[in-house]
Amino acid sequence: MYQRVCFVPGLVLAASGVLALPAAARAAGQSPAVGTAPTVADDVGELRRELETLRQDYASRIAAIESRLLALESGRSAPIASETTPAPEPRPAPQITAAVPAGAATGGAPATLPVYGGGAASSKIFNPDISAIGNFVGAAGPSPGGGEPSLNMQEAELSFQAVVDPYARADFFVTLGPDEVALEEGYITFPALPGGLLTKIGKMRDAFGKVNGQHAHTLPFIDRPLVTTNLTGGEDGLADAGISLARLIPNPWLFLEATGQVYQGSSEVFKAPTRGDVSYVGHLRAYQDVGESTNIDLGGSIAYGHNGATEDSTTRLFGVDATLRWKPLRRSIYTHLLARGELTWSRAGASDGSFDAVGGYGYLEYQFGRRWTAGVRYDSSERAQEPGLRDEGGSFILTYKPSEFSLVRAQYRRTSFADSDSPANELLFQFLFGIGAHGAHPF
Amino acid sequence: MRLLSIATLAVLACVPRAGAAALNVVASTEDLADLTRQVGGDRVRVESISRGYQDPHFVEAKPSFILKLAKAELLVAVGRELEIGWLPPLIQQSRNARIQPGADGYLDASLTAKILEIPTTQITRAMGDVHPLGNPHYWLDPGNGRRVAKAILDKLSRTAPADAAYFASRYADFDKRLADAEKRWDALLAPYKGLKIVTYHRSWPNFADRFALDVIGYVEPRPGIPPSPGHTIDLIAEMKRQNVKILIVEPYFDLKTPQSIGRETGAKVLVLPPSVGGEKEITDYISLFDYDLKLLVAAIQETGAK
Numbered sequence: 001m002y003q004r005v006c007f008v009p010g011l012v013l014a015a016s017g018v019l020a021l022p023a024a025a026r027a028a029g030q031s032p033a034v035g036t037a038p039t040v041a042d043d044v045g046e047l048r049r050e051l052e053t054l055r056q057d058y059a060s061r062i063a064a065i066e067s068r069l070l071a072l073e074s075g076r077s078a079p080i081a082s083e084t085t086p087a088p089e090p091r092p093a094p095q096i097t098a099a100v101p102a103g104a105a106t107g108g109a110p111a112t113l114p115v116y117g118g119g120a121a122s123s124k125i126f127n128p129d130i131s132a133i134g135n136f137v138g139a140a141g142p143s144p145g146g147g148e149p150s151l152n153m154q155e156a157e158l159s160f161q162a163v164v165d166p167y168a169r170a171d172f173f174v175t176l177g178p179d180e181v182a183l184e185e186g187y188i189t190f191p192a193l194p195g196g197l198l199t200k201i202g203k204m205r206d207a208f209g210k211v212n213g214q215h216a217h218t219l220p221f222i223d224r225p226l227v228t229t230n231l232t233g234g235e236d237g238l239a240d241a242g243i244s245l246a247r248l249i250p251n252p253w254l255f256l257e258a259t260g261q262v263y264q265g266s267s268e269v270f271k272a273p274t275r276g277d278v279s280y281v282g283h284l285r286a287y288q289d290v291g292e293s294t295n296i297d298l299g300g301s302i303a304y305g306h307n308g309a310t311e312d313s314t315t316r317l318f319g320v321d322a323t324l325r326w327k328p329l330r331r332s333i334y335t336h337l338l339a340r341g342e343l344t345w346s347r348a349g350a351s352d353g354s355f356d357a358v359g360g361y362g363y364l365e366y367q368f369g370r371r372w373t374a375g376v377r378y379d380s381s382e383r384a385q386e387p388g389l390r391d392e393g394g395s396f397i398l399t400y401k402p403s404e405f406s407l408v409r410a411q412y413r414r415t416s417f418a419d420s421d422s423p424a425n426e427l428l429f430q431f432l433f434g435i436g437a438h439g440a441h442p443f
Numbered sequence: 444m445r446l447l448s449i450a451t452l453a454v455l456a457c458v459p460r461a462g463a464a465a466l467n468v469v470a471s472t473e474d475l476a477d478l479t480r481q482v483g484g485d486r487v488r489v490e491s492i493s494r495g496y497q498d499p500h501f502v503e504a505k506p507s508f509i510l511k512l513a514k515a516e517l518l519v520a521v522g523r524e525l526e527i528g529w530l531p532p533l534i535q536q537s538r539n540a541r542i543q544p545g546a547d548g549y550l551d552a553s554l555t556a557k558i559l560e561i562p563t564t565q566i567t568r569a570m571g572d573v574h575p576l577g578n579p580h581y582w583l584d585p586g587n588g589r590r591v592a593k594a595i596l597d598k599l600s601r602t603a604p605a606d607a608a609y610f611a612s613r614y615a616d617f618d619k620r621l622a623d624a625e626k627r628w629d630a631l632l633a634p635y636k637g638l639k640i641v642t643y644h645r646s647w648p649n650f651a652d653r654f655a656l657d658v659i660g661y662v663e664p665r666p667g668i669p670p671s672p673g674h675t676i677d678l679i680a681e682m683k684r685q686n687v688k689i690l691i692v693e694p695y696f697d698l699k700t701p702q703s704i705g706r707e708t709g710a711k712v713l714v715l716p717p718s719v720g721g722e723k724e725i726t727d728y729i730s731l732f733d734y735d736l737k738l739l740v741a742a743i744q745e746t747g748a749k
Binding site: 049053056163166169189191192193196197198247248255257285287288289292295297327329330331332333334370371403404405435439440441442443 | 494496497498501503504505506507509510513527528529531532534535536537538539540543544545546568571572586622629667668669694695696697
C-alpha cells in the first residue's frame with residue numbers, strides 16, 4: 001500500500017515532465033553549473049545561444065515540413081525509412097524524457113494518464129519480465145536405448161524475473177515437458193550483502209562445471225554430453241534446493257571466484273536418507289583475459305553427498321573444466337571460436353563397495369557467418385554404477401540463427417554404447433524460439 | 444566435510460576490501476568514459492567496459508569486467524536498454540551495493556538526454572530489435588553530450604562534495620570548448636543542410652537531427668537484422684531515385700553489402716566510428732565529431748552529393 005501511495009505522485013511528476021514545454025526543459029538542462037557565479041553577460045550569451053539553437057531548430061523543422069509537403073504534392077511514395085520505422089514521429093519536439101520508468105516494458109511516453117486506483121494500471125509496471133522459450137527436438141536413425149522421440153516438444157521454459165526490493169532480485173524458470181511440469185530453477189539473489197557474498201537461496205542448478213549450470217536452450221548442442229547422462233544426472237542434472245554463497249578472492253593477477261553451496265540432497269545423483277544428510281558443492285573459477293579478443297576460463301568443482309543406495313553410502317564428484325574463447329571485438333557479431341573441455345570423476349558408494357568412473361567431453365565451435373556456427377564434440381564416459389563399461393561418441397553440430405530470438409540446429413551423433421554391438425547413428429534437429437523479455441545469461 | 448565447508452565459507456567472508464584515492468568510475472562505453480573524464484579530471488579514475496570499435500549491443504559480460512565494477516563508486520550507463528544483454532549480469536555479480544540500479548552510484552545517462560524514436564504504438568519483434576525506450580545512440584548529438592556531462596557533474600558533485608567547485612569549473616570549460624566546436628561544425632556542415640544519406644544500422648538519428656541530414660533508409664531491413672537481398676534491391680532503387688551518394692557504416696559491420704550498394708549507386712561507403720576510441724585519432728568526445736564530420740564533408744565533396 002505504501003508503495004502505491006508513493007507511486008502516484010511519482011507518476012504525476014513524471015507525466016508533467018513529459019508535458020512540460022520543450023524550451024523550458026531545454027533551459028533546465030542547461031542551467032548554470034554548480035559552484036560558478038554566472039554574470040549577467042554570461043546569462044545573456046547563454047540566452048542568445050539558446051535562441052539561436054531554437055531558431056535553427058525551427059528553421060530546419062519548417063524546411064522539413066516544406067519538403068514533406070512538396071513530396072506529398074508530387075505524389076511520391078513514402079521513403080523506405082518509414083517502412084521500417086515503428087510509427088516515425090513527425091520530427092518530434094525535443095523531449096527531455098526522464099519520464100519513462102526504467103524497466104517498464106511498454107516504454108514510450110504514456111498516451112493517456114493511467115487510471116489511478118484501478119489496481120491494473122500500476123500493477124503492470126511491477127510485473128516481472130516474462131518469457132517463454134520453446135525447444136522442439138526431432139530425431140532420426142537407430143539407437144539402442146530408443147533415444148529421443150522422432151518429433152518432440154521437449155520443453156517450454158517459462159521465466160519470470162524481477163527485482164524484489166532494494167536488496168534482492170528473483171528468478172523463476174519453470175519447464176513444461178511433454179508430461180511433467182517442473183521448477184527448473186527458482187531463487188532469490190542478494191547481489192550486495194556485506195562481505196561481498198553473492199547469495200542465492202532457492203532451487204538452483206549446482207555450480208558444478210559448465211554444462212551442469214546451463215539451461216537446455218543455452219547449450220551449444222541439442223543433447224547433453226554422455227558424461228552428463230552417465231555421471232551427473234542427465235537432462236535434469238545436479239539441481240536441488242539449497243543455499244549458495246559466492247565470493248571474489250581479491251588478488252592482483254586474475255578473476256578468482258569461490259562458490260560454496262549446501263543442498264537438501266534430492267537431485268538425480270544425491271539423495272539424502274535423513275534430514276541431516278545434506279549435500280555440498282564447491283566451485284573455484286579462474287578467469288583471465290589474454291588481450292581483448294582471447295580469454296581463458298578454468299574451473300574446479302567438487303560435490304559430495306549421500307546417494308541413497310544404502311543408509312550411509314555417498315557419492316563424491318570431482319570436475320575440472322577449461323574454456324578458451326576468441327572473439328575479435330571489431331568483428332564480434334560475425335566470428336568467434338570456443339574450445340571447451342570438461343572432465344568428471346565419480347566415486348559412488350553402493351551396498352557392495354564403491355565404483356569409480358571417469359568421463360568427459362571436448363567441444364570446439366567456430367562461427368563462420370553472422371548467422372552460422374559449426375561445432376564438433378567428442379564424448380567419452382564410463383558409467384557410474386557399472387564399472388568397466390565405457391560409452392564413446394562424437395557429434396557434428398551446425399547452427400543457423402535467423403535472429404537473436406530463434407535458431408535452427410542440426411546434430412549428427414554417432415555413439416558406441418558399451419553394451420551394444422553396433423554404434424548408433426542419429427540425426428537430431430532442433431528449433432529454439434523465444435518470446436518476451438528473457439534476462440541475459442551469465443558469461 | 445561439513446566443518447571444512449563451514450570453515451571455507453568463514454574464510455571467504457573475511458578477506459578485506461582494498462581502498463582507493465581518486466573516485467573510481469566505470470562507464471559502459473568510451474563516450475561516457477570521456478565525458479566523465481572531461482568533468483572529473485584527475486579526481487576520477489575512469490574505465491570503460493566496451494571499446495569504441497565494438498558493437499555496443501553485443502558486448503560480452505566477461506568476468507574481468509566484474510572486477511572493475513566491484514570497486515566502482517560510480518557506474519555511468521547509456522541506458523535505453525542498449526546494454527540489456529550484458530550490463531545487468533555484470534552489475535548483479537559485482538557484489539557492489541553502490542552501483543546497483545536505483546542506488547546513488549548508478550547513473551543512467553539517458554535520463555536527461557534528448558531521446559528520439561520513442562515508439563508511440565505497440566511494437567513487436569517483427570520490427571527487429573526495436574528499443575522500446577527509444578533510440579539509445581543519443582550521444583551522437585553534441586547537445587546530448589552537454590546534457591550528459593551536466594548529469595555527470597551533478598552526480599560527481601554529490602558523490603564527492605569537496606571537489607564540487609573543481610568539477611563545476613571543468614564542466615564550464617568543457618561546455619565552452621564544446622560550444623566553440625559546435626560553431627565550427629555548424630559552419631562546416633552549413634552548405635549541406637538536408638543532405639540525404641543511408642546508414643547501416645539505426646545509430647545516427649541524433650547525429651542526423653543535429654546536423655540536418657536526412658536519413659532515407661538503412662542497409663539493415665530491420666534494426667539488428669542482417670541485410671537481405673530483397674531489401675538491398677529496394678534500397679538501391681530508392682537511393683538511385685533520390686540520388687543518395689553517402690552510405691554510412693559503423694566500423695563493426697561487414698562491408699560486403701554496403702560496397703555492392705556503393706557500386707550499384709555510385710554512393711561512397713563511409714566507415715564512421717560512432718564512438719570515442721573507434722579510431723586512434725578519436726581520443727575524446729569533441730574529436731569524435733571532428734573526425735566524423737571531416738570524413739563526411741570530404742565524402743560529400745568527392746561525390747558531389749547534395
